[in-house]
Amino acid sequence: MITMLKRPFPGGIHPDGHKDLTAHNKIRKDIKPKRLFLSLQQRNGTILRPLVGVGESVGKGQLLAKGISDMCVPLHSPVNGIVEDIKQHVTAHPSGLKCKTLVIKSNDNPLWAVAYPPCNVTKLSPQEMLQRVLDAGIVGLGGAGFPSGIKLRLARQKKIHTLLINGGECEPYITCDDRLMQESAADIVAGVDIMLTITGAKQAIIAIEDNKPSSIEVIKTACDHLDTISVQAVPSLYPMGSERHLVKAVTGRLIPPGQLSVALGILVHNVATAKSVYHAVSYRRPLIDRVITISGGGIEQPGNFVVPIGTPIADLLGAAGGLKVNAERLIAGGPMMGQIIRSTFAPVDKSIGAVLALSDTEVKPQQSHECVRCGRCVTACPMGLMPFQMASHTRISDFEGAQDYGIDHCLLCGACAYVCPSRIPLTQYFHHAKGAINAIRQMANKSTVTRKLAVARSDRLEKEAEAKKAAKAAKTAKRRRPARRAKEKEV
Numbered sequence: 265m266i267t268m269l270k271r272p273f274p275g276g277i278h279p280d281g282h283k284d285l286t287a288h289n290k291i292r293k294d295i296k297p298k299r300l301f302l303s304l305q306q307r308n309g310t311i312l313r314p315l316v317g318v319g320e321s322v323g324k325g326q327l328l329a330k331g332i333s334d335m336c337v338p339l340h341s342p343v344n345g346i347v348e349d350i351k352q353h354v355t356a357h358p359s360g361l362k363c364k365t366l367v368i369k370s371n372d373n374p375l376w377a378v379a380y381p382p383c384n385v386t387k388l389s390p391q392e393m394l395q396r397v398l399d400a401g402i403v404g405l406g407g408a409g410f411p412s413g414i415k416l417r418l419a420r421q422k423k424i425h426t427l428l429i430n431g432g433e434c435e436p437y438i439t440c441d442d443r444l445m446q447e448s449a450a451d452i453v454a455g456v457d458i459m460l461t462i463t464g465a466k467q468a469i470i471a472i473e474d475n476k477p478s479s480i481e482v483i484k485t486a487c488d489h490l491d492t493i494s495v496q497a498v499p500s501l502y503p504m505g506s507e508r509h510l511v512k513a514v515t516g517r518l519i520p521p522g523q524l525s526v527a528l529g530i531l532v533h534n535v536a537t538a539k540s541v542y543h544a545v546s547y548r549r550p551l552i553d554r555v556i557t558i559s560g561g562g563i564e565q566p567g568n569f570v571v572p573i574g575t576p577i578a579d580l581l582g583a584a585g586g587l588k589v590n591a592e593r594l595i596a597g598g599p600m601m602g603q604i605i606r607s608t609f610a611p612v613d614k615s616i617g618a619v620l621a622l623s624d625t626e627v628k629p630q631q632s633h634e635c636v637r638c639g640r641c642v643t644a645c646p647m648g649l650m651p652f653q654m655a656s657h658t659r660i661s662d663f664e665g666a667q668d669y670g671i672d673h674c675l676l677c678g679a680c681a682y683v684c685p686s687r688i689p690l691t692q693y694f695h696h697a698k699g700a701i702n703a704i705r706q707m708a709n710k711s712t713v714t715r716k717l718a719v720a721r722s723d724r725l726e727k728e729a730e731a732k733k734a735a736k737a738a739k740t741a742k743r744r745r746p747a748r749r750a751k752e753k754e755v
């Protein structure tokens with residue numbers, strides 16, 4: 265049964281929205297970068313093999329690189345142009361990681377290299393539709409970046425009953441999904457309908473925060489003719505965009521700890537992903553661009569833009585009028601969960617939904633004080649954790665203690681740090697602790713593997729020694745036998 269509760273989950277906060285900066289302007293389509301930088305290493309670490317060489321001409325939509333595993337989504341050219349170089353270049357990864365990158369020089373021709381006429385999707389089988397999604401290189405555009413085709417295939421295997429389409433967009437400043445819903449409602453609904461066919465789910469619910477009344481209205485109108493798709497308003501409460509909290513808000517059900525929503529027969533996808541699915545299945549268009557919010561008090565002309573994948577962040581800032589003199593911090597993503605941008609040469613990848621330039625007044629003072637045990641972080645935590653306890657264990661590198669307090673379940677949502685009156689950088693502590701715990705786990709795995717390899721080696725050496733001994737004994741016995749036979753003859 266679908267329920268709508270006033271406060272649908274414990275914890276959560278109402279951060280200042282700042283959405284007015286961009287919510288009322290149409291999505292701009294005038295970003296035309298001269299050079300695109302397409303990383304051959306994906307966010308999940310998988311590596312792509314280039315299919316083109318330096319000097320080769322490429323067409324808009326052409327397959328440029330692919331990987332060997334299912335977890336690598338193929339990469340397509342966002343423009344017509346030429347491969348100018350293949351070299352190490354900085355990525356949008358928060359560590360400032362460099363990796364092998366295709367540099368494409370655009371020739372400004374906006375036409376697709378291959379024009380596929382729209383097909384009658386009702387004639388396609390679910391498997392054919394799924395293949396088109398896989399071929400299009402679509403990943404979840406809500407930020408997680410997981411390959412969408414793999415998610416849809418898994419959902420079909422697990423026989424999910426409900427598709428939950430995430431139009432929550434709870435992070436402050438970000439309005440790209442809100443604008444997309446208002447400007448491409450029909451495409452989104454068509455994509456959701458296709459996803460219903462692929463997964464075999466019986467119904468889809470498009471969940472939208474109640475601070476987006478225009479989106480709720482247009483999406484409702486767009487799916488009016490379909491019994492299987494409905495719209496549900498959810499309260500604007502951060503972090504409503506988290507899969508776990510959206511499922512709880514819409515269905516009243518809790519995803520068991522450590523599991524995904526498919527465990528409840530529910531698959532969650534983002535609204536922008538639904539639009540990409542529609543384009544992939546109906547027009548065979550690969551994912552080559554996405555809508556990104558560029559906002560914050562430190563940018564001259566905040567707005568939402570269609571951005572070709574691989575566009576350098578510097579070009580984005582330029583298209584939005586450039587930085588103001590009081591710009592203090594650049595962030596990829598929202599202010600709650602986003603990561604500081606280390607280089608404006610880094611290109612946009614498929615999982616970046618926003619670039620924020622925060623002014624000095626928007627960046628909170630960093631001076632932190634001792635914990636006053638006020639408990640506000642505990643009240644704000646949507647996962648029911650005790651952030652101040654986890655932080656105090658992390659501070660003395662007692663990661664086991666932090667794990668006892670449930671750090672493994674921390675979403676790094678930043679709600680606790682937002683409300684902390686002592687300005688303790690709680691989320692930074694948890695990022696650090698999670699990194700350290702991961703490293704310890706990897707080391708433990710490595711030493712287990714090393715131990716296994718050592719045991720296997722000594723077993724092998726022992727067996728080889730025994731085999732050698734047996735061979736030697738057999739050889740000696742063979743040599744003795746003629747002598748014994750001669751002796752026997754003498755007798």
Ligand code: SF4
Nearest residue numbers: 645674675677678680
């Ligand atoms: S960052 Fe972690 S501890 Fe803090 S509120 Fe979010 S889930 Fe809770």
Ligand code: SF4
Nearest residue numbers: 635636638639641684
């Ligand atoms: S909100 Fe800050 S000061 Fe209050 S208990 Fe939590 S960590 Fe301590």
